[in-house]
Amino acid sequence: MKDLKKYLTEGLLQFTILLSLVGVRVDIYLPPIREIIQGTSSAYSQIPFHNLRDTWEGSSLHPKSPDLDSFFTAKRLLEQVRALGGTRVPRTEVSAWLVHADSGDAEEGSFSADQTLLPADSNEETRSSTDSPANNHEGPSQQSSRSTLHQCHASPSQQQHIGPGASPTSSDYTKEKQEEKLDCCPSTYDYNSLHSESGKTELDEDVALENIEEPISIRDSNDIDLSGEDNQRIEIDRNTTEPSLFFEDFIQLLAQTENTLEITLEDIQPVSNVSSCRNSSTQNADDFGETLSQDVTLREVMFPSNLSSRRDENLGQRSEPFSPLNSSTNSEESLNPANLVQFLPSTDNSTRNLTTHDLFSGIDDNVFDEINLMSLALEEGFDPLEVSQLFEEPDSDSGLSLNSSHSPTSVSISDSSSVSFGEDEGAAGYSSDSESVLYDGLEGAVGSSWPEINKFSHLDYQQNYCDNITMHNVHHNHTYNQFPNQLEPVRDYHYSLTAKQGKLSSPCASGMDKNLSRDERRAKSLRIPFSVDEIVSMPVEMFNNMLSKHCLTESQVTVIRDIRRRGKNKVAAQNCRKRKLDVILNLEDDVGQLQARKEKLLKERAQCSKSMSHMKQKLNDLYRDVFSKLRDEQGRPVNPSLYALHCNSDGSIMVVPRRLFKSEQKQDMQKEKKKLNIVNKDFAKTFNGYSWP
DNA sequence: AGATTTTGTCATTTC
DNA sequence: ATGAAATGACAAAAT
Numbered sequence: 001m002k003d004l005k006k007y008l009t010e011g012l013l014q015f016t017i018l019l020s021l022v023g024v025r026v027d028i029y030l031p032p033i034r035e036i037i038q039g040t041s042s043a044y045s046q047i048p049f050h051n052l053r054d055t056w057e058g059s060s061l062h063p064k065s066p067d068l069d070s071f072f073t074a075k076r077l078l079e080q081v082r083a084l085g086g087t088r089v090p091r092t093e094v095s096a097w098l099v100h101a102d103s104g105d106a107e108e109g110s111f112s113a114d115q116t117l118l119p120a121d122s123n124e125e126t127r128s129s130t131d132s133p134a135n136n137h138e139g140p141s142q143q144s145s146r147s148t149l150h151q152c153h154a155s156p157s158q159q160q161h162i163g164p165g166a167s168p169t170s171s172d173y174t175k176e177k178q179e180e181k182l183d184c185c186p187s188t189y190d191y192n193s194l195h196s197e198s199g200k201t202e203l204d205e206d207v208a209l210e211n212i213e214e215p216i217s218i219r220d221s222n223d224i225d226l227s228g229e230d231n232q233r234i235e236i237d238r239n240t241t242e243p244s245l246f247f248e249d250f251i252q253l254l255a256q257t258e259n260t261l262e263i264t265l266e267d268i269q270p271v272s273n274v275s276s277c278r279n280s281s282t283q284n285a286d287d288f289g290e291t292l293s294q295d296v297t298l299r300e301v302m303f304p305s306n307l308s309s310r311r312d313e314n315l316g317q318r319s320e321p322f323s324p325l326n327s328s329t330n331s332e333e334s335l336n337p338a339n340l341v342q343f344l345p346s347t348d349n350s351t352r353n354l355t356t357h358d359l360f361s362g363i364d365d366n367v368f369d370e371i372n373l374m375s376l377a378l379e380e381g382f383d384p385l386e387v388s389q390l391f392e393e394p395d396s397d398s399g400l401s402l403n404s405s406h407s408p409t410s411v412s413i414s415d416s417s418s419v420s421f422g423e424d425e426g427a428a429g430y431s432s433d434s435e436s437v438l439y440d441g442l443e444g445a446v447g448s449s450w451p452e453i454n455k456f457s458h459l460d461y462q463q464n465y466c467d468n469i470t471m472h473n474v475h476h477n478h479t480y481n482q483f484p485n486q487l488e489p490v491r492d493y494h495y496s497l498t499a500k501q502g503k504l505s506s507p508c509a510s511g512m513d514k515n516l517s518r519d520e521r522r523a524k525s526l527r528i529p530f531s532v533d534e535i536v537s538m539p540v541e542m543f544n545n546m547l548s549k550h551c552l553t554e555s556q557v558t559v560i561r562d563i564r565r566r567g568k569n570k571v572a573a574q575n576c577r578k579r580k581l582d583v584i585l586n587l588e589d590d591v592g593q594l595q596a597r598k599e600k601l602l603k604e605r606a607q608c609s610k611s612m613s614h615m616k617q618k619l620n621d622l623y624r625d626v627f628s629k630l631r632d633e634q635g636r637p638v639n640p641s642l643y644a645l646h647c648n649s650d651g652s653i654m655v656v657p658r659r660l661f662k663s664e665q666k667q668d669m670q671k672e673k674k675k676l677n678i679v680n681k682d683f684a685k686t687f688n689g690y691s692w693p
Numbered sequence: 694a695g696a697t698t699t700t701g702t703c704a705t706t707t708c
Numbered sequence: 709a710t711g712a713a714a715t716g717a718c719a720a721a722a723t
Contacts, residue, residue, distance in 0.1 A: 518701095540712080568712080570701060576715055577700090 519563040526556050536567030
């Protein structure tokens with residue numbers, strides 16, 4: 001039965017691969033697997049690869065592409081391998097073979113090439129690959145060449161998702177970021193998902209074949225039903241490698257320990273895993289070299305014709321994902337394979353820093369290594385003329401605009417990448433619709449070690465950066481699908497920025513320096529491992545920490561402080577002007593409001609005067625009317641010029657001689673004024689000036 | 694080409 | 709006392 005399974009598996013593998021090569025998309029796995037594994041209500045959202053691929057910003061598929069599935073798989077694996085941080089010959093295809101050839105008995109054709117390099121217990125190694133996420137903590141350096149082939153399975157994000165002690169915050173954030181990246185760059189999501197979604201995509205593929213082969217096993221694994229999705233995934237992973245063995249071991253180990261899945265998997269699969277591979281790649285150069293040599297061999301087997309040419313090319317490209325992570329690799333020397341080998345350990349550390357959120361505690365040492373390398377590169381490789389030129393440049397007005405922060409940002413990206421890759425497009429591969437991502441450090445990153453920056457979630461940036469860089473490699477070598485539109489946003493953005501500045505017409509590296517601000521150029525010249533925006537925007541505490549923690553030269557510190565001071569002041573000036581403008585606008589508004597109020601009051605006063613005169617007139621008429629009807633004791637009419645009407649406090653009205661009334665009225669008026677403090681003189685004047693008939 | 698506006702920077706003050 | 713923020717003034721770039 002087991003042989004039959006293997007036979008079926010291999011047959012399916014071969015058939016699948018052949019279909020892939022022919023150009024037929026092989027996606028026989030996704031829907032059934034998803035339902036079988038997770039059910040229709042699974043929290044997982046299926047990655048719409050096919051939709052994304054086929055409709056990526058309206059771009060059509062590349063005619064060269066034989067199969068997008070194979071391409072994506074290869075690309076993903078290539079990226080994973082690149083994420084290992086070493087100078088490794090692309091083993092994308094090799095990894096693909098290994099992932100699927102778990103039975104390990106393939107003997108004929110190109111498959112034998114893998115088998116020749118793989119020991120007979122390929123089952124175990126495949127298990128190691130699938131179990132690797134849970135084994136990230138362990139760091140045995142017992143890995144062999146084949147273990148490195150499965151580094152693609154190891155990702156800190158996986159560890160975070162799977163490991164019980166994983167930081168939910170960082171992983172959640174990573175997931176968010178990668179969802180954003182999915183929006184902007186679906187083609188990179190494959191790789192992203194590996195790190196954030198616990199290797200979901202890869203799992204699907206791996207399981208797919210096994211699903212056909214061993215549907216019962218998968219069902220069984222679901223029946224076991226560990227506590228969560230991750231557990232399910234790991235179960236399935238194990239199923240893909242050796243279902244029957246898995247259940248025995250797994251149940252047995254479940255009985256032994258139920259606490260952590262990691263422990264379980266470690267027990268089950270002590271073979272070195274991805275994480276251990278990474279760690280050991282830092283620690284054990286021999287293993288790494290062995291890996292490298294075997295990769296080359298595999299590659300030669302797989303691609304005998306174009307190996308030599310593509311190898312160099314990929315060697316150069318392989319450094320690209322790490323350029324933003326390591327200052328040394330960001331320099332021109334990094335293009336040299338020899339230097340790459342020299343920087344391998346630190347590069348690997350960088351990669352580990354990149355992807356391992358839980359390993360922040362150990363990040364500083366790595367950063368120091370990187371800084372040292374950076375300083376070394378500066379001392380050895382940097383042209384002093386360039387430094388002096390950069391510093392003496394008279395004009396060099398800063399093009400930095402923090403409000404429009406992407407402008408210098410993107411330029412910086414291009415520039416730093418140009419230094420590293422010798423071509424601007426190397427960094428143009430970075431693409432994101434998320435402002436935060438852009439701002440989060442990609443931009444001005446002149447150097448690369450990102451110690452404190454991790455607090456800024458630069459891991460995501462780095463991840464994204466690597467992804468896009470990798471995609472850019474694909475774009476350049478023309479071996480795989482091209483996604484012309486994929487890079488267009490960035491390129492257009494660059495162009496718009498530079499066009500706006502009216503300087504750069506071509507994103508070539510030669511002219512990039514002119515588009516950098518003075519501070520950016522200074523930072524670049526001194527290999528300051530932080531972008532200008534970071535230096536300016538990072539909190540004071542973090543900034544001081546950064547200065548104290550890193551082995552920065554005095555000139556570097558001075559420049560960094562100047563950059564920060566100028567940047568802060570620039571922002572302050574902008575804010576100040578904005579405030580001033582706001583104050584002016586507010587004052588103008590106040591003036592308008594006051595003018596309107598004045599006009600309204602004038603109208604009201606006119607209205608009151610009019611009504612007052614009208615009342616006066618009526619009172620005058622009434623007065624005359626009253627006097628016309630008044631008669632004295634002799635029955636004669638009372639002369640209104642000699643007498644006046646006086647209203648007493650009790651309401652009684654008396655006819656008083658006017659001379660008495662006037663004197664009394666004056667006295668009363670003076671008392672009134674003092675008492676009531678009459679302010680309205682106009683009204684008093686009007687009242688006094690009233691000409692009584 | 695000159696006028697005006699915008700922006701970056703420095704020096705100083707304010708908080 | 710210290711340092712960051714605010715602001716005036718100036719110069720250069722942009723319009």
